[in-house]
Amino acid sequence: YSLGNYARVVGRETVSNTSYDFIIAGGGIAGLTLADRLTENPNTSVLVVEYGPFDQGEATVLIPGAYNPFPYLWQNIFSTPQAGLNNATFFAPMGAVVGGGSAVNAMFFIRCAKDDCDSWESLGGTGWGWDDLLPYYKKSENFTRPGPAAARDYNISWTDAVHGFGGPVQASYPPFNYAGDKNFWDAATAVGIEAPKDPNDGSAIGLFSLLKALDPRNETRSYARIAHYDMVIGSRPNYHLLAENVVSKVLFKEKKAIGIEYMSRSTGAISNVTANKEVIIAAGAVHAPQILHLSGIGPKAYLQGLGINTIVDLPGVGQNLQDHMTLDINYSFQSNIEPNAGTLLSNTTYDAEQLALYESSRQGAYTLTRQTAQNFIQLALGNATSKYASIASLAQSENPASFLPANTDPTVLAGYVAQRKILAQKYTSFGAPVGSISWNTGPDTTIYMVKPFSRGSITLNTTDPLANPLIDFGSLKDPVDLEVVLALVRKNRELMATPPMQVLGPTELSPGANLTTDAQLKTALRGLINPSNAHMCCTAAMMDRELGGVVDEEMKVYGVTGLRVAGVSVFSLIPGSAPQATVYGMAEKLADTIKKQYGIAVSNP
Ligand SMILES: Cc1cc2nc3c(=O)[nH]c(=O)nc-3n(C[C@H](O)[C@H](O)[C@H](O)COP(=O)(O)OP(=O)(O)OC[C@H]3O[C@@H](n4cnc5c(N)ncnc54)[C@H](O)[C@@H]3O)c2cc1C
Numbered sequence: 001y002s003l004g005n006y007a008r009v010v011g012r013e014t015v016s017n018t019s020y021d022f023i024i025a026g027g028g029i030a031g032l033t034l035a036d037r038l039t040e041n042p043n044t045s046v047l048v049v050e051y052g053p054f055d056q057g058e059a060t061v062l063i064p065g066a067y068n069p070f071p072y073l074w075q076n077i078f079s080t081p082q083a084g085l086n087n088a089t090f091f092a093p094m095g096a097v098v099g100g101g102s103a104v105n106a107m108f109f110i111r112c113a114k115d116d117c118d119s120w121e122s123l124g125g126t127g128w129g130w131d132d133l134l135p136y137y138k139k140s141e142n143f144t145r146p147g148p149a150a151a152r153d154y155n156i157s158w159t160d161a162v163h164g165f166g167g168p169v170q171a172s173y174p175p176f177n178y179a180g181d182k183n184f185w186d187a188a189t190a191v192g193i194e195a196p197k198d199p200n201d202g203s204a205i206g207l208f209s210l211l212k213a214l215d216p217r218n219e220t221r222s223y224a225r226i227a228h229y230d231m232v233i234g235s236r237p238n239y240h241l242l243a244e245n246v247v248s249k250v251l252f253k254e255k256k257a258i259g260i261e262y263m264s265r266s267t268g269a270i271s272n273v274t275a276n277k278e279v280i281i282a283a284g285a286v287h288a289p290q291i292l293h294l295s296g297i298g299p300k301a302y303l304q305g306l307g308i309n310t311i312v313d314l315p316g317v318g319q320n321l322q323d324h325m326t327l328d329i330n331y332s333f334q335s336n337i338e339p340n341a342g343t344l345l346s347n348t349t350y351d352a353e354q355l356a357l358y359e360s361s362r363q364g365a366y367t368l369t370r371q372t373a374q375n376f377i378q379l380a381l382g383n384a385t386s387k388y389a390s391i392a393s394l395a396q397s398e399n400p401a402s403f404l405p406a407n408t409d410p411t412v413l414a415g416y417v418a419q420r421k422i423l424a425q426k427y428t429s430f431g432a433p434v435g436s437i438s439w440n441t442g443p444d445t446t447i448y449m450v451k452p453f454s455r456g457s458i459t460l461n462t463t464d465p466l467a468n469p470l471i472d473f474g475s476l477k478d479p480v481d482l483e484v485v486l487a488l489v490r491k492n493r494e495l496m497a498t499p500p501m502q503v504l505g506p507t508e509l510s511p512g513a514n515l516t517t518d519a520q521l522k523t524a525l526r527g528l529i530n531p532s533n534a535h536m537c538c539t540a541a542m543m544d545r546e547l548g549g550v551v552d553e554e555m556k557v558y559g560v561t562g563l564r565v566a567g568v569s570v571f572s573l574i575p576g577s578a579p580q581a582t583v584y585g586m587a588e589k590l591a592d593t594i595k596k597q598y599g600i601a602v603s604n605p
Pocket of ligand 1: 025026027028029030031049050051052069093094095096097098099100101102104105106107108109110245246247248282283284285287288291533534535536566567568569578579580581583
């Protein structure tokens with residue numbers, strides 16, 4: 001990048017001498033999308049304050065086959081011991097970089113099931129159903145069709161009408177896949193899993209090749225930093241970004257947000273900056289509630305205990321934490337097809353050849369996210385197990401209050417009860433994914449449990465804004481979740497037992513083919529499940545206030561003015577698909593909502 005792209009990176013000096021219309025805490029997907037759209041109008045000024053640095057265009061960020069998220073993740077941030085998972089603690093993966101999760105994620109670009117978006121509406125998110133979101137999914141996206149050979153060879157099908165062809169985020173299919181992924185495709189077909197015409201049309205169920213946030217012009221990552229910052233910043237003197245600073249709290253005049261306090265990570269210097277119109281917290285599912293709590297928005301008794309002055313008593317802040325759990329199944333193979341996703345690691349000659357191929361012609365294994373293949377299965381519970389109705393009945397027979405702490409606020413409990421009703425319906429209908437399965441063509445299959453009944457929470461550990469909050473995933477608190485993982489494990493064994501997979505001679509090493517009874521498997525799973533697929537969400541949920549919600553249907557925080565929350569933290573129920581496409585789409589829609597409120601010229605979706 002030329003220096004011109006950094007023209008609007010500002011220092012603390014500039015920021016402290018400027019006031020802005022909008023201040024955005026967090027320069028991730030939602031934050032940068034909003035900043036871009038709001039500054040389309042030259043008279044609207046925006047400051048983004050981002051905790052992380054700019055990436056330096058490293059291969060680990062830009063090249064799918066060189067993918068390594070760790071350098072730009074929050075460091076040393078772990079969960080509390082998880083009682084449901086043998087008291088283990090787990091790393092909580094989140095982007096800490098300009099672009100947030102989009103700079104470090106695996107690039108899967110999948111939309112919600114229609115059924116999942118529509119559920120948000122019934123919990124209070126009026127206007128955020130599938131029909132409302134579709135125009136904004138399209139607005140955010142520049143879809144590139146696969147070439148005819150790739151479409152044929154890799155079973156890619158799609159529907160033009162549901163895609164966008166002029167948006168900032170590049171969406172495409174890699175021009176390569178490993179041969180063995182065809183065996184997995186055939187295995188899925190053999191057990192009756194169907195391939196939708198296009199999983200991104202609201203169906204989101206079945207067997208498909210993954211769409212990626214991948215720029216087909218050079219097969220590099222497409223992410224918010226490029227799409228909503230680099231691409232526009234040259235012409236936007238009204239768009240400022242302050243990196244490597246942490247937003248410590250929102251400042252209020254009575255009940256109106258009037259600015260923020262922020263702190264330099266390198267010097268610890270603390271300053272204030274004023275927002276003439278609004279502050280928008282777009283800091284992800286762990287840090288949005290942290291900022292709210294530090295600002296005095298949260299459960300009153302709890303804030304008092306920490307010595308924080310309460311601005312609004314809002315019990316739902318930090319509650320309702322959800323994520324997709326993951327489970328790796330490991331195999332050895334007698335006669336697996338080479339090369340596969342394991343070959344880049346095991347064979348340095350192949351690795352070097354493929355890197356050279358990528359560098360010369362943008363082809364080959366380096367166009368795939370490292371260690372993954374392209375075929376992906378998303379299953380309704382009824383597609384995974386014939387026991388789906390009894391699992392749903394088990395959930396309905398349980399006492400919801402028994403899965404939340406004893407002192408839980410009645411509104412938060414009411415929201416949980418309402419969510420459980422919806423979840424039980426999803427378990428018996430065939431409208432939304434409850435689990436996913438993908439084999440990487442090498443030693444690993446990953447199983448994802450995407451519709452948990454258990455809930456976790458984010459709370460403050462100390463009032464130091466640089467300290468990590470306490471992250472409790474709450475995994476497997478509700479035993480129903482383990483029943484679902486077990487069903488997915490058994491479904492995966494069924495896939496592996498089909499002729500197209502059996503010709504490869506797989507042996508399950510972990511959990512282990514010798515484990516056959518439900519009891520044996522469940523015991524093993526508690527030691528193997530990871531509570532997070534880095535899809536943490538829902539901790540400042542867009543729900544009715546009577547249901548423990550934190551923001552209304554315009555993402556305004558209840559009880560104050562001039563303050564919104566955006567991004568993955570406002571989901572109420574976690575969708576069954578990876579979140580980023582939805583975060584982009586929702587931020588596009590929110591930008592229009594804000595522009596409308598302030599009479600800022602609106603561009604049509
Ligand atoms: C390793 C990994 C892999 C993933 N893979 C996929 C995938 O393949 N597909 C998919 O759809 N999703 C994936 N995700 C999830 C997805 O990227 C996130 O859900 C998404 O980025 C959330 O968007 P957001 O705007 O809400 O928050 P983020 O994009 O996380 O942005 C929040 C930003 O706020 C900043 N911040 C936090 N606190 C403060 C503070 N106090 N002051 C200033 N700044 C602050 C953070 O540094 C961050 O940059 C993955 C995530 C990770 C971490």
